[in-house]
Amino acid sequence: MKRVTINDIAKELKVTPSTVSRALAGNTRVSVKTRELVAAKAKEMGYQQNVIASALRKGKSDTIGMVVPRINRHFFSHVISGVEEILNPAGYSLVICQSGESFLKEQKAIDMLLANQVGGIIISLSEKTKCFDHLQKLVDRNIPLVQFDRVHNEISCSKILNDNFNGAYLATKHLIKSGYKRIGHVGGSQSLKAYRERYLGYSKAIEEEGLPVDSALVYTDAITRESGYNTAIKALSSVKPDALFCAGDYCALGVIDALKEKNISVPDEFGVVGFANEPFAELMAPTLSSVEQNGFEMGTRVASAMIKDIEGKYKEEVEVIPTRLIVRESSWNK
Amino acid sequence: MKRVTINDIAKELKVTPSTVSRALAGNTRVSVKTRELVAAKAKEMGYQQNVIASALRKGKSDTIGMVVPRINRHFFSHVISGVEEILNPAGYSLVICQSGESFLKEQKAIDMLLANQVGGIIISLSEKTKCFDHLQKLVDRNIPLVQFDRVHNEISCSKILNDNFNGAYLATKHLIKSGYKRIGHVGGSQSLKAYRERYLGYSKAIEEEGLPVDSALVYTDAITRESGYNTAIKALSSVKPDALFCAGDYCALGVIDALKEKNISVPDEFGVVGFANEPFAELMAPTLSSVEQNGFEMGTRVASAMIKDIEGKYKEEVEVIPTRLIVRESSWNK
DNA sequence: GCGAAGTGTGCAAACGATTGTATTTTTGTA
DNA sequence: TACAAAAATACAATCGTTTGCACACTTCGC
Numbered sequence: 001m002k003r004v005t006i007n008d009i010a011k012e013l014k015v016t017p018s019t020v021s022r023a024l025a026g027n028t029r030v031s032v033k034t035r036e037l038v039a040a041k042a043k044e045m046g047y048q049q050n051v052i053a054s055a056l057r058k059g060k061s062d063t064i065g066m067v068v069p070r071i072n073r074h075f076f077s078h079v080i081s082g083v084e085e086i087l088n089p090a091g092y093s094l095v096i097c098q099s100g101e102s103f104l105k106e107q108k109a110i111d112m113l114l115a116n117q118v119g120g121i122i123i124s125l126s127e128k129t130k131c132f133d134h135l136q137k138l139v140d141r142n143i144p145l146v147q148f149d150r151v152h153n154e155i156s157c158s159k160i161l162n163d164n165f166n167g168a169y170l171a172t173k174h175l176i177k178s179g180y181k182r183i184g185h186v187g188g189s190q191s192l193k194a195y196r197e198r199y200l201g202y203s204k205a206i207e208e209e210g211l212p213v214d215s216a217l218v219y220t221d222a223i224t225r226e227s228g229y230n231t232a233i234k235a236l237s238s239v240k241p242d243a244l245f246c247a248g249d250y251c252a253l254g255v256i257d258a259l260k261e262k263n264i265s266v267p268d269e270f271g272v273v274g275f276a277n278e279p280f281a282e283l284m285a286p287t288l289s290s291v292e293q294n295g296f297e298m299g300t301r302v303a304s305a306m307i308k309d310i311e312g313k314y315k316e317e318v319e320v321i322p323t324r325l326i327v328r329e330s331s332w333n334k
Numbered sequence: 335m336k337r338v339t340i341n342d343i344a345k346e347l348k349v350t351p352s353t354v355s356r357a358l359a360g361n362t363r364v365s366v367k368t369r370e371l372v373a374a375k376a377k378e379m380g381y382q383q384n385v386i387a388s389a390l391r392k393g394k395s396d397t398i399g400m401v402v403p404r405i406n407r408h409f410f411s412h413v414i415s416g417v418e419e420i421l422n423p424a425g426y427s428l429v430i431c432q433s434g435e436s437f438l439k440e441q442k443a444i445d446m447l448l449a450n451q452v453g454g455i456i457i458s459l460s461e462k463t464k465c466f467d468h469l470q471k472l473v474d475r476n477i478p479l480v481q482f483d484r485v486h487n488e489i490s491c492s493k494i495l496n497d498n499f500n501g502a503y504l505a506t507k508h509l510i511k512s513g514y515k516r517i518g519h520v521g522g523s524q525s526l527k528a529y530r531e532r533y534l535g536y537s538k539a540i541e542e543e544g545l546p547v548d549s550a551l552v553y554t555d556a557i558t559r560e561s562g563y564n565t566a567i568k569a570l571s572s573v574k575p576d577a578l579f580c581a582g583d584y585c586a587l588g589v590i591d592a593l594k595e596k597n598i599s600v601p602d603e604f605g606v607v608g609f610a611n612e613p614f615a616e617l618m619a620p621t622l623s624s625v626e627q628n629g630f631e632m633g634t635r636v637a638s639a640m641i642k643d644i645e646g647k648y649k650e651e652v653e654v655i656p657t658r659l660i661v662r663e664s665s666w667n668k
Numbered sequence: 669g670c671g672a673a674g675t676g677t678g679c680a681a682a683c684g685a686t687t688g689t690a691t692t693t694t695t696g697t698a
Numbered sequence: 699t700a701c702a703a704a705a706a707t708a709c710a711a712t713c714g715t716t717t718g719c720a721c722a723c724t725t726c727g728c
Contacts, residue, residue, distance in 0.1 A: 005714055016678050021716060031676060051449045052390045053714035056683050061386070063450070071430070072411030080405065084432065093446045096405070096430045098418065112427045115385045116397070253617070283587070285619030339684055350708050355686060365706060387684035390713050 004047045013041055024049070055117050064306060065113030066122040067097045067106060069150075074278045075295045076124065079148065082299015083122065090307055092119070099126040107134050120144035120306050125152060127189045127222065144309035148302045149293075150192045158305040158317040160298055164194050167291035167323035168201025171273040172245050174289075176209045178331055180243035180271045184217035186231050186255065187247040195220070198247045198275065214239070223247050228254025236262060243271035243331070249278040249290055256288070256330070271331040286329035293323050338381045347375055358383070389451050398640060399447030400456040401431045401440060403484075408612045409629045410458065413482065416633020417456065424641055426453065433460040441468050454478030454640050459486060461523045461556065478643035482636045483627075484526045492639040492651040494632055498528050501625035501657030502535025505579050505607040508623075510543045512665055514577035514605045518551035520565050520589065521581040529554070532581045532609065548573070557581050562588025570596060577605035577665070583612040583624055590622070590664070605665040620663035627657050 006020040013020070015034070022030045023038035030038075041047075055061035064087060068076045080096060087094055095118065097109035106126045113121055121138055124147070135155045138145045145157040153159075175183050185202045188195035199218065206213050216239045219231045228251035235241055236258065246252040252274030256266060264270050266286050274281060277292040298321050305317050340354040347354070349368070357364045357372035364372075375381075389395035398421060402410045414430060421428055429452065431443035440460045447455055455472055458481070469489045472479045479491040487493075509517050519536045522529035533552065540547050550573045553565045562585035569575055570592065580586035586608030590600060598604050600620050608615060611626035632655045639651050 003714095007714075017715075018679080018717075019677060021714095022677090025716085029676065034676080048445065048449055050390075050451070050714050052386055052395075052451050053683090054716075056384075056386045056390050056685095056713090057715045057717085059683070070411075071405045071414065072408065074406065077404075077406030077411075081432075081434075088442075093450075094431075097428075098415070100415075108422075111382065115382055116427075117384070117386050280614040280617045283614045283618035285617075337684095341684075351685075352687075352709080353707055355684095356707090359686085363706070368706080384684055387713090388686075390715095391684080391686045393713070 003050070004042075004045045005050065006047070009038060009041050009045060009047060012045070013037060059117065060119050061117050062092050063095055063116065063118050064092050064120045064122060065095045065097065065109075065116070065118040067099055067109045067113070068124050069099050069101045069126050071096060071098055073276070075149075075276050075293055078295025079124075079299040079302065082296040082301075083303040084299075085296075086300050086303035086307070090303075092307075101126045101128055103128045103131070110134050110138070114138075114141075114143070118143075120146070120310055122146045122148065122302055122306060124148050125150040125192060127192060130191050144306060144315075146302055146306045146309065148298060150194050153193060156316060158309060158315065158319075160301045160305060160319045160321065162194065162293045162298065163320050163323045164197035165201040165204075167275065167293070167325065168198040168245065168247075169205045170201075170323075170325040171275070171289070171291050172202045172205035173209070174325060174327060175243045175245060175271050175273060175331060176205065176211065178243075178267075178271055181211075182214075182217065182239070182241040183211070183243040183245060183271075184235060184239070184241035185219070185245050185247070186223065186228060186251050187218065187220040188223045190220050195223075195247055202245055217241055223251035225250045225254040225257070228252060229258045231255070232258035233262075236264075242269065244273075246272065246274050249274035249276045249281055249288060252288055252290070252330070253280075253284070256284075256286075266330050267332050273325075273331050277326055281326075282328065289328045289331040290326055291323050292326050294321055297321055337384070338376075338379045339384065340381070343372060343375050343379060343381060346379070347371060393451065394453050395451050396426045397429055397450065397452050398426050398454045398456060399429045399431065399443075399450070399452040401433055401443045401447075402458050403433050403435045403460050405430060405432055407610070409483075409610050409627055412629030413458075413633040413636065416630040416635075417637040418633075419630075420634050420637035420641070424637075426641075435460045435462055437462045437465070444468050444472070448472075448475075448477070452477075454480070454644055456480045456482065456636055456640060458482050459484040459526060461526065464525050478640060478649075480636050480640045480643065482632060484528045487527060490650060492643060492649065492653075494635045494639060494653045494655065496528065496627045496632065497654050497657045498531035499535040499538075501609065501627070501659065502532040502579065502581075503539045504535075504657075504659040505609070505623070505625050506536045506539035507543070508659060508661060509577045509579060509605050509607060509665060510539065510545065512577075512601075512605055515545075516548075516551065516573070516575040517545070517577045517579060517605075518569060518573070518575035519553070519579050519581070520557065520562060520585050521552065521554040522557045524554050529557075529581055536579055551575055557585035559584045559588040559591070562586060563592045565589070566592035567596075570598070576603065578607075580606065580608050583608035583610045583615055583622060586622055586624070586664070587614070587618070590618075590620075600664050601666050607659075607665050611660055615660075616662065623662045623665040624660055625657050626660050628655055631655055 006017045010017045010020045023035045099106035132152050148160040151159045187199045190196050232255040252272050274288050274290040277290040281288040281290045340351045344351045344354045357369045433440035466486050482494040485493045521533045524530050566589040586606050608622050608624040611624040615622040615624045
């Protein structure tokens, strides 16, 4: 069964393909009558535009590429949903790639998207990304780019951010108010602004309350469950904190694993707060206090910024989405 | 900055674009010397194939489309990782779409993928899909198709399945052995084979143990957290089961919500087993017994089947991936 | 009733890669 | 050396759309 092309429609209607193309695009240079005729015939014959041919000719497509570290993170999957919410009705489609926190895979994903002539790229950087040439290339080639959450500031494009600073600040403040005395921080790679800000929010709160800022209490390797566990084990046998503010929930989970193993009671002897409010946070035992990010709203903002960029409206918007502290058992000290 | 095309390379090397094209494709009709020359020049000039032009000419691309209900389900995101594991090294790239359990979005996603001339489509059906014309269209058009997990049998294509029957059978058997007497089932849409099989495994186990098969104990609306809650509330005030085997973990979660609300102790008074082994299953309180599906392996099998289909090796493979019961607190009756 | 706008279509050349066929060059052999 | 066979490359059409330009026809003012 052959696909129907505009040439087929043109033949049937005894007009030229150019007219059909214009008619379908709603060009006012073709008369209303012809436009209706074409539309009807196209429907009748089951015409589907060949977006490949269109993209080749126009040099770009209505497909937007999106690169995220992992799609199975609560936050990212919600951002994706938010992006689809705006993009799909606007006639764009979305291609999703995972970098898996690997710089190489991130680069490859971008190359693939470029080879596919995507109309724009949305990205949240991998934790391992320390070089940003691949982003600069996009800017140089004039390809609409929007960064979100894990962004690099030096790249000139729209950026949609979480209020990491305030979330971390509130979380730490809350730990202090709950009576913990030696509050440490398990953070992510400091090359990412998002994690730097969480660290800054943490230290601001510590300073503000007149507590000693002890760099021995700050760890910034990775924020997986495993690294959280390892960090906690290490800290417990050396600097002995009595609370940890973690830059991620999986990391907090690992910390709690370690505390359980050492028979240290949460929250009585030790307080823990995470970040991201993963679904498991309210289900685990003890339930985990966490900083909530509004992924869906972020997604809608990201998509809007992308559309604006594509339409040439403007290119360098920076928006901050508020975060919110959710207090649960893991830091409920009395 | 203009993109480099094969014409540019051809000009530099004083050969024709055809030779360059063949050289890059590794065609033996062009001499080894020329091939090396072309490869070197291409690298030097930073050539990147325009897959759009290639897809237009060849009528298909090396992009594979994948449609899943939601990407943020543990199982699906692992299948996706497995698929990428095989597809990417083999030179294919993956486009992921979410149907969000909506039939309309599923159809639209397929249309979009078709319009993008994907080389094949991988799909796990939405719960609401009761009509399968969109899949038949793919078969008719000879587009490689692989269904997994939530499949429709009447469509002729490769299918990779979980051993739903056995998983459900083991789960139910386990509930019986643990001493529960009135074991109900909260299942998903029976139009999906996966859920029918879970039901069948359940009833096989019930019959085998000589328990009464009571259709009043079987619910098959949906398997969201909310529907699990509602079903449990309904069941508790009427047929009064003392255990429920749920076709999904979110659903089991809803059931436990209801039990907590009614102050019914799990597992002492009531046993619950879920399906899918979502990450939260081992973290919640009580920890949830569940049937584990090996999503990653399923993904690799799915991808292999797709590649075979594309290469014309064969088209109708059916594989079953084993499932495994993980017993945790929610059904640990002494 | 004549030129000037204005309106609706057609023509043809792109976009970049692929591929069947034709042509040239090289190789081997008598 | 000549000539056929084999190897390497060139030519040109094609995929389906888009779009600048040209052309025909209508409409209108003077």
